[in-house]
Amino acid sequence: MTTGFAQAELIAVLAAVTGVEPRVMTIGAGASLPSGPFVSSHRSLQTGLRIWIENQTAHPVGFMEQLYTFADGDRETDGPLRRISISYLGLVREQAVAGEGKPEWHPWYEYFPWEDRRKTIPTIHSEITARLEKWANGSADLCSERRHRIDFAFGLKSQVWDDELVLQRYELMYEAGLVEESPNYGSFNAGRPMNGDHRRILATGLARLRAKIKYRPIAVELMPDCFTLHQLQRAVEALVGLPLHKSNFRRQIDQQNLIEETGDTTHETGGRPARLFRYRPAVLEARAMTGSRLPMANS
Amino acid sequence: MTTGFAQAELIAVLAAVTGVEPRVMTIGAGASLPSGPFVSSHRSLQTGLRIWIENQTAHPVGFMEQLYTFADGDRETDGPLRRISISYLGLVREQAVAGEGKPEWHPWYEYFPWEDRRKTIPTIHSEITARLEKWANGSADLCSERRHRIDFAFGLKSQVWDDELVLQRYELMYEAGLVEESPNYGSFNAGRPMNGDHRRILATGLARLRAKIKYRPIAVELMPDCFTLHQLQRAVEALVGLPLHKSNFRRQIDQQNLIEETGDTTHETGGRPARLFRYRPAVLEARAMTGSRLPMANS
């Protein structure tokens, strides 16, 4: 048992959506999540991190909450002290990010290509499940337990894909050596790797985001000031990784009086012009605390 | 900006239910939550904490998850280093706790008497809201904002009591000086105080527990091996602090095939004997990951 001293750092999982593409803020050519030492000059961790991010990205952070604190034994340690990483999840209205700075935005699904089921089930899916099967069969006594986990996480038997099981799927692939970060890594590389356990943290963030978006109207934090309903739907679809039902989506959106028409329309698409909407800030305060649902995915 | 070193500790919010009374594990005559230095001899924080608790209480910990990491600027610091408290929330099957040891179980609602609305709206309610009103009126420019927060948190205008707003209610009372921990504490003392910010941490735990119980079957972690449906309902009511509808409760319980009859009955109550139930461990694995709902409160 150590004395209780530790080295503390902050890690940020920052999400944005440009068009149909969800992105995450990275440093080091996409190999790391932005992190920094524990800033204590500010009133709280959260406001300190928020200010730091707004300086880096030149855009305000809408939603932000604590994600998880990682301090487990399987993390590498720097010297004698334990390292504690306090991670936060934030949503940013990504626009043209201030030029030549460090931060880069990378598509979320580069790191988790198997999580994007908006158009179709990704081709990598069958490859992954086949290799996971092989891994499960490799151990006599753990075989049935492993098969259960695989079936459940990837919805094989039940035919039900639970979009929130991001971390469970990543963990399976880690254990099976299908990602480069794994100690028993083979040759099959699923998705872009990251340094340390950053990809696991990212998976935790995606899972939280997908869970949260179903009972809190956080999608608006990703949108520009004016947007069409179609754009909003695309953003939500980008996050949950599944196609949504248009008519039901619109019904649920206006059930929870969160947005209002601006009166303007846009016609950039070659079809019928779309009405523009904006948030209703007065409602936002109250609703932001209670739960108001966003539509579920289709089958 | 400091170097990033900190003093780290673990804090546990451990809940149990005896009969109809929800309890929390405390030390120091009920004034503190159990805490200890960051244990690094174990594989992870969670397993370390779990083992420590099982040694202390002589009962296994069922459900456990990370609650929150507190490190904000308004906490007192011990010397030059920042203190980080990583808190965990756990559920224990409380039974006769091993005799003369340190841990004591105290009724949850001693600390938050206004949160218990199972029988009736507590008498302290009107006293609190009256004093909060007075506090709101004390500031000319913040008055309307404060009134909104009070109305929302205590369900005054909307007539809707949201059981999950435990932390918001505590924060209001802290700001208004109605709890002893507050810097601008007056003479009105609502509920039993705790050292430091432990009561705030406890409020965070209660809020999480009330949220979680609605979409994860964690209530069973509190029950003994055999129990009646009435006992189960009492336990859930104890946590959410509201009465539940019997018939609907039972319907939802058996919709999610979590429990099964043992075949035995009990007749300790003087009325018709009640059937005894137990958990179905096989189902528990799978269901523990997905969401399965517990019934909502009545009006």
Next chain:
DNA sequence: GTAATAGTGTCTTTCAGACAGTATGAC
């Protein structure tokens, strides 16, 4: 007219909330 995108109407099933009722023990 066609192509393309935007937006609506409504049916069915599911399920939470509320009412009432019945069943089985002790005395």
Next chain:
DNA sequence: GTCATACTGTCTGAAAGACACTATTAC
């Protein structure tokens, strides 16, 4: 029989899920 507790049947209204349908632009 009464009292006390345990348990069940069923109506209603609010939604989710899925279907087809209409509207407005460019060409």
